[in-house]
Amino acid sequence: MNPDERVKRPEPGRTQPIRNWWTMFGPPGAQPPSAEAGAGAAIPPADPVSRGVEMGYRVIEEYMRQGQNVARMMGVPYAGAGGGVGPGDGMPQRMATLMRSFADFAGLWMEMLGTMSPAGFPPRAPDMASPLGTAGPFSAGVVAPEPPPTTPAPAPVATAPEALAAPGVTLELDTRRRAEVSIDLRMRSVGIPLRVHDLRAPEPDVPRLTGARLETAPEEDRVTLRLRIPDDHPPGIYSGLILDERTGMPRGTISVRLFAP
Amino acid sequence: MTRGRPIEVAIIGGGCAGVSAAFELTRPEHQGRYHVTMYQLGWRLGGKGASGRGPADRIQEHGLHLWMGFYENAFRLMRECYAELRRDPATCPIADWRDAFTPDPFNGVADYSPSGRWLPWKVHLPPFEGLPGEPGATLPRWTVGEYLARALELLRTLLSAIQAPGSPPSASGAEASGSAPGVGSPEALLESMARLLKLGGFASLAAVVEALNLLEVALGTLRRYPMELLLRFHDMVASSLRGLMEQQVAADDELRRLWEIADLVLAVVRGALRFRLLADPRGFDAIDDYDCREWLRLNGASERSINSAFIRALYDLAFAYEDGDARRPRIAAGQALRGALRAFFTYRGAFFWKMRSGMGDIVFAPFYEVLKRRGASFAFFHRLESVRLSDPARRAPGERPHVEALEFDVQAEVAGGGEYQPLVDVRGLPCWPAAPDWSQLVDGERLQREGWRFESAWDLRKAGTRVLRVGQDFDLVVLAVGGGAVRGVCRELVDQDPRWRAMVERVKTVPTQAFQLWLGTGMRELGWHDGPINISGFVKPFDTWADMTHLASEESWPRPPRAIAYFCSVLPDTPEAERQRPAFPDEQHERVRRNAVRFLQRDLVHLWPRCQGAAGGFRWDVLMDPASPAEAGPQGEARFDSQYWTANVSPTERYTLSLPGSLRFRISPLDHTYDNLTVAGDWTDCGFNEGCVEAAVMSGRLAAHALSGTPRLEEVVGFDHP
Numbered sequence: 001m002n003p004d005e006r007v008k009r010p011e012p013g014r015t016q017p018i019r020n021w022w023t024m025f026g027p028p029g030a031q032p033p034s035a036e037a038g039a040g041a042a043i044p045p046a047d048p049v050s051r052g053v054e055m056g057y058r059v060i061e062e063y064m065r066q067g068q069n070v071a072r073m074m075g076v077p078y079a080g081a082g083g084g085v086g087p088g089d090g091m092p093q094r095m096a097t098l099m100r101s102f103a104d105f106a107g108l109w110m111e112m113l114g115t116m117s118p119a120g121f122p123p124r125a126p127d128m129a130s131p132l133g134t135a136g137p138f139s140a141g142v143v144a145p146e147p148p149p150t151t152p153a154p155a156p157v158a159t160a161p162e163a164l165a166a167p168g169v170t171l172e173l174d175t176r177r178r179a180e181v182s183i184d185l186r187m188r189s190v191g192i193p194l195r196v197h198d199l200r201a202p203e204p205d206v207p208r209l210t211g212a213r214l215e216t217a218p219e220e221d222r223v224t225l226r227l228r229i230p231d232d233h234p235p236g237i238y239s240g241l242i243l244d245e246r247t248g249m250p251r252g253t254i255s256v257r258l259f260a261p
Numbered sequence: 262m263t264r265g266r267p268i269e270v271a272i273i274g275g276g277c278a279g280v281s282a283a284f285e286l287t288r289p290e291h292q293g294r295y296h297v298t299m300y301q302l303g304w305r306l307g308g309k310g311a312s313g314r315g316p317a318d319r320i321q322e323h324g325l326h327l328w329m330g331f332y333e334n335a336f337r338l339m340r341e342c343y344a345e346l347r348r349d350p351a352t353c354p355i356a357d358w359r360d361a362f363t364p365d366p367f368n369g370v371a372d373y374s375p376s377g378r379w380l381p382w383k384v385h386l387p388p389f390e391g392l393p394g395e396p397g398a399t400l401p402r403w404t405v406g407e408y409l410a411r412a413l414e415l416l417r418t419l420l421s422a423i424q425a426p427g428s429p430p431s432a433s434g435a436e437a438s439g440s441a442p443g444v445g446s447p448e449a450l451l452e453s454m455a456r457l458l459k460l461g462g463f464a465s466l467a468a469v470v471e472a473l474n475l476l477e478v479a480l481g482t483l484r485r486y487p488m489e490l491l492l493r494f495h496d497m498v499a500s501s502l503r504g505l506m507e508q509q510v511a512a513d514d515e516l517r518r519l520w521e522i523a524d525l526v527l528a529v530v531r532g533a534l535r536f537r538l539l540a541d542p543r544g545f546d547a548i549d550d551y552d553c554r555e556w557l558r559l560n561g562a563s564e565r566s567i568n569s570a571f572i573r574a575l576y577d578l579a580f581a582y583e584d585g586d587a588r589r590p591r592i593a594a595g596q597a598l599r600g601a602l603r604a605f606f607t608y609r610g611a612f613f614w615k616m617r618s619g620m621g622d623i624v625f626a627p628f629y630e631v632l633k634r635r636g637a638s639f640a641f642f643h644r645l646e647s648v649r650l651s652d653p654a655r656r657a658p659g660e661r662p663h664v665e666a667l668e669f670d671v672q673a674e675v676a677g678g679g680e681y682q683p684l685v686d687v688r689g690l691p692c693w694p695a696a697p698d699w700s701q702l703v704d705g706e707r708l709q710r711e712g713w714r715f716e717s718a719w720d721l722r723k724a725g726t727r728v729l730r731v732g733q734d735f736d737l738v739v740l741a742v743g744g745g746a747v748r749g750v751c752r753e754l755v756d757q758d759p760r761w762r763a764m765v766e767r768v769k770t771v772p773t774q775a776f777q778l779w780l781g782t783g784m785r786e787l788g789w790h791d792g793p794i795n796i797s798g799f800v801k802p803f804d805t806w807a808d809m810t811h812l813a814s815e816e817s818w819p820r821p822p823r824a825i826a827y828f829c830s831v832l833p834d835t836p837e838a839e840r841q842r843p844a845f846p847d848e849q850h851e852r853v854r855r856n857a858v859r860f861l862q863r864d865l866v867h868l869w870p871r872c873q874g875a876a877g878g879f880r881w882d883v884l885m886d887p888a889s890p891a892e893a894g895p896q897g898e899a900r901f902d903s904q905y906w907t908a909n910v911s912p913t914e915r916y917t918l919s920l921p922g923s924l925r926f927r928i929s930p931l932d933h934t935y936d937n938l939t940v941a942g943d944w945t946d947c948g949f950n951e952g953c954v955e956a957a958v959m960s961g962r963l964a965a966h967a968l969s970g971t972p973r974l975e976e977v978v979g980f981d982h983p
Contacts, residue, residue, distance in 0.1 A: 006663070007268050007736035008936040010970055015931040017948045017974075018981040019544030020405070 168222040175229035178259040183225065185242060185252035191218035193245040196225075199238035199256055209238045209256060225254070235260040267296040270968065271667060271735035273645050274913075275301040276308020277335070277954050278941035279741030280628045281961025284338055286969060287635040295969065296636065298735070300643040300669065302913065303715035304683055304697035305621060306629055308743055309914055310954065312619030313695030317887035318687050318817035320619035321695050321905045323914065324775040325807050325829040327615060327795060328362065328393075330608025332955040333978035334962060336362075336394025342627050345634075353689050354815075361623045363811065364388065364611030367792050371799035371868070372570035374514050379867035381796055382518055382570060386612035393609045405539045405983045408602045409530050410481030415605075416526040417473045419519045420466060420502075450479055451487060454494045466505055472498045476530070480539075492534040499527045499561065507563075521569040524562055529598065532560035544983030545595035552921045556594035574797035575601060577804040577830070579951055580916045585771045585833040587801045593921045596950050603949075603979065613795060615807075618815045621693040626684055630691065641681040642672040642702075642715060643727070645742060645750045650757065650935075661936040664738050666730050670723040672715050674703040687817070718749075718911040719846050737937050739964045744944025744952075745770040745915035760928060767926040768944055770915035772849070774802065775829035776857040776906035777809075779822040782883040784808065787824070788871035800864050802856040803828040822885050828860070831916075832908060840910070849908035857906055858898055917944040917952045924950045930963035939967040948980035955979075 169183055194216060199209035213226045235258045242252040270286055272279045279299060286295040305311050307323075315321045328335065340358045348356035355361050369383040454475055476495060502523070510516040532548070533539060541547040548556055553575070554567045566572070573590075576582065579600070581592035604612070616623040629639070649666040656662065675681045681701055684691040697715065699705035703724065714720040729735050740751070748755060748765040755761050780787070793808035806828050813821040832853065839845060861879040865872050874880045886894045886903035895902060909915065927946035930939045940960070943952045947960035962977045974980055 006732060006937065008661075008663075009737065009933060009939065009968055012931050012933050012967065014974070015929055015933065019546060019983050020540070020542045 168220070170222060170224040172224060172226045173229065174227070176231055177229055177233070177261060179229060180257040180259075181225065181227075182255045183223075183242075183252065184254075185223065189242075189244075189251050190216045190221050190223060192216065192251065194223070194251060195243045195245045196254060197240040197243070199240040199254060201234070201236045201238050206234050206236060209233065209240075209258075212240065212254065214242060227256070229256075229258060231261070233258060267293055268737060269735045270295050270297045270737045270739065271729060272297055272299045272739040272741055273667070274308060274741035274743065274942070275299050275306035275625070275639075276741060276743065276942070277310055277624070277957035278943065278945075278961040278964070279308075279739060280306060280625065280632070281334075281338055281958045282739045282741060282941050282964040283632055283637055283961075284342065284628060285962055285965030285972060287632060287637055288971075289635075290971070291969065293636070296638070297632070298638040298640060299632070300640045300645065300667075302642075302644050303672070304641055304681065305693045306625040306683075307621045307693070309909070309916070310620045310624060312621035312693060314619070314622075314685065314687055314692050315695040315887075315905065317819075318692075318815075319779065319887060319905070320622075320812055320816065321777070321907075322619060322775065322827070323907060323909055324773055325805060325827045326620045326954070327365065327613045327807065328954060329604055329613060330389070330393050330611050331603045331979075332953075332958070333394055333609075335954045335958040336392075337396065337978070338394075338958060338962075339624065339627075340394050340396065342631050345631050346627050355617060355623065355690055361617055361627075362614040363617055365613040365615040365793075365795065366611045367794050368612060369794050369796040370570040370574040371796055371804075372514070372518060375511070375517075376514075379799070380514060381794075381868060383791055383794060386608075388611055389609050391609040393614070395609070403602075403607070403982060405533055405544065406480045408606060408983070409533055409539075410477045411606045412526045412529060412602070413473050413477035413480065416523050417470050417477065419523045419526075420470050420473070450475065451490065454479065454490060458490075458494055458497060466502075469498055469502050469505065472501075480530075488534060488537060488540070492531070495527075495531055495534055499531060502527065503563075517565075518570070521566040522571060524566040525557060525569075525571070528557045528560040528562035528566075532556060535560060538983070545599045546924070547595060548598075549593040549595040549924045550922045551594040552591045553594040553597035554590065555921075570798040573804070577797040579919060580771055580773055580831040581918065582771065582831045583769065583918065583920060585831045587831075587833075591918075591920050593919045593924050593950075596919045596924060599949065599982070600951050603982075615809070615811065617811065618690065619692065622687075622690060626691040626693060629684065639680055639683075641683060642675075642724075644670045644672055644723070645746075646670050646726075648738075648740065648751050648754060648938075650753050661934070663935050663937045664731060666728055667735065667738065669727045669729070670721070671725040671727050672723055673697075673705070673708060673713070674724045675701055676703050676705070687815075690815075716911065716913075717846055718746075718913070719843055731937065737939075737968050739939055739941050739961075739968070741941040741961065741964070743913035743915065744768065744917040744942055745912035747944070749912055758934070760926075760934070763926045764928055767920075767923045768917060769920055769923065770912075770917050770944075771834055772832040772908065772910045772914070773829060773916050774832040774853040774856060774906070774908055775827065776803070776853065776904060777828075778824075778826045778904050779818075779885040779887075780824040780826065780883050781820075781822065781885045782880075783823040784810070784869075786871065787869040787883070789869050796868065799868065800860075801830060802832075803830045803860050803864075805829050806868065818885070818887065828857070832910070846908070846910060849910045850906070853906050853908040854901070857904075858901055861901070917942075919951045930960050930967050933967075939964040948977070948982065 169185075171181055173179060173181070194214040196212040196214050199212060201208070209227065209229060211228060215224045215226070216222070217224065238256045238258065240254050242254060244251050272283050283297045283299055286297055299306075305313065309323050310326060312320055312322045336358075339361070343356075343358040343361065350356040350360075366386045366388060367383065368386060369381045372380050372382045374380045457472060457475070472494070476491065476498065479491060506520050506523070510520040536548055538545065538547060551559070554572060557567055557572075558564075575597060576590045576592060579592055579597070581590055581597075583589040583591045633639070645667065647668040648664055649668065651660075651663050651665045653662070682698070683693060685694045685698075686692070697705075699709040702708060713722055740747075742750060747761075751761065751765075755765055784793075789808075793810055795805070795807040797805045799806065806826060809825040809827050810822070812825055813823075816822075832849070835845075835849075858879075861872075865879065872879060872883075881897050881900040884900045884904060886900065888894060888903065894900070924946070927944065927950060928940055929946040930941055932940070932946075941957070941964040942960055943956035945960045945963075947956055947963055949956045949959055959977055959980060962972055963974075963980070966972055966974060966977070
């Protein structure tokens, strides 16, 4: 039969599981200098939450910087005529992965901040049992001891299920191009004035996507993203942070995958 | 392209994987975009999970099936299925999923004491929050670090239990607590660990417990890991601990078992740090070329721990013996760890869940009914013979290879030409019979008289053949046959595609064996004084026993059995050439009977101390014969013939192993080499690469995603997992 008439499977977005969210954004085993020097390093004076936010920013910025440096380094031979890295080496895909990973990392950082207890430790996810006294299966036949006093007790998360529902998202895209948009927004962000950073591509020389706006409609538990993409904008993956306009704290990330015309 | 008809999907094989794919593709949200036809060998769905009602409506299984509390995908679909079914509790005894599954927290492993006795180690596993498959529940995104922190938490608790009574862990912990960190910040935590390292060791167990607390907090909270520091710290803790504990526990069975677990946890943490699993993008896959015991040994576990009951049970539950040889226990370390960590730290409600009837009745009858309501078609008695590929010479430029035709043997025609109606009613519950309803088949009486065996790979008799062609009879294909059958039905694929060839050569399967007893005597009278339990890690030929007495009320005996027991194990394989002989299945059936009789005569007494008569030997009179009361019928060993046993030797019945170095040869349902074909089954690369219901369901959901884009990969719980 005519191949055009035959039903085919859609192209897969990916074919493998993501096994490690933390290392998707850097070479395995790479340590940022601050972590290597962890022992004895100066302790930021602020409270745990503020410190967490500060560290989050630092790490995000670090990865943005690293990503751009790598892109810049790779860009030279790629642009040049001889040798070096060619398209067949999959560098654009690797860069795209790097940027997607940045978005993942930022999303996870949001998650961690969202559940950070006053003691500075992220508690278990709300639907998992508290670790206190959960000795696992092998404590049977012996009295489960009280946890040592030095074990920080995670704060119970008693959020009602409906409060954990993600808000609805309306996209108002002004573009004739094919684009894929993903938004990772923290719970309870509706009603908060939100600001969106310019969306950046991994390649330093690619122009940013500017003017993205997020408007919230608390009565509908909905946010609306308005974004205009010029017709001649280069294809690629663009990512940016969503901030609480009042505090400047991150509330989420936006990622736009722009396909070739 | 616009179509005037739904997309025709042919699903071949009605086990957990095929049924899950069908359930996803026929969801109302698709608005009828896909029409599914399921092609099934013989008269019943279920594959390795098929069951049937035999004499006295007794439940006859392929083996022992327990659902684990972390089977999120399987439970989710099951709950949705029962909700959609809307059975009336007034007329159907199993109307809701909670009727269908019952928590099974009492478990054990058969421990062999240095004193020379088998001592079951029995544990009531605590109920964890929530229930499996909770709709809308957001599950945590687990990381290796978090798993290790949980493992260390377990270790601390074990050590606290090992300590002499009256000396709580923190009471004498001055050594560590004197240096105890302000663990409120990552920096202070690391500083404390570095300071403690300078001590070079810990003099007391309490100090070790405190040090473990530091390590646990570090692994659970740090987002970038200073590996060298953590490894050095861990090694100091482990070394101190081994020095303190090894000699103390040898004479005490209870302490020895706890210490074995502690020793294994230390090896896992050390291995994860040494192999940099916390930072490896492959997650646990990074160590899949090692055998699990080998990897634990490499990371400092003692020989005693490596051969402990716990590790034996880990292998038994996955039938993890290459070629069925008990002397060759082998399972990929990464998948074994993933399985164990998920099993112990992510179960919900109960560690195990038991079904309240046969697996066919609990799982496949409801799915069959829902799929029928949704408009799916079922073609029973269809045995796949060949998957034919498109001719490369006729392929258009840029066109991918695809399946052009599916060739079936039709084992029997249905009288009247309609669809075969497969279910029977057992006191209000739709069930699968243990034999086909011959009266629905053309010439059924003759087929029955001649003893046609529709599920046997050695009975190739057929009523006709059928060829399905792409574009006419199907558009897309889900190949969901058992892993052992792939080589036989996909000869073209295996010949032409090196990846498929490598898969069938490297991803090995193994036969299994099982038997079931119906007893007129209660477990207490047989010497078992605890409640109903599942035990693994016992001797071959049957290493696993489950008390299934709860099923007695579901069957139709004049006098219900007072106990029901299921046993299962791997079955040592035979050379390929021998398997071709026509007499092979009957010989294997007889072999399992002999194994079971020998086991009952010789081994079971270690678990059931009073199962032997005064003169020795098993008390055969306790077995209930559905054909005759206890006093009548065959006596002695011959009475065993009234029980049920099975040798699962057909290619479709063989269990897929997770051998070290083999997992990378699996093919994913998401693989896109053939543009109208996907695969499903626990033999595929589905994220959880170990033979079980959950893996099969995950693969079915992935296959549906591959064809339709839904469910989203993020909704396939545990696919994105270290």
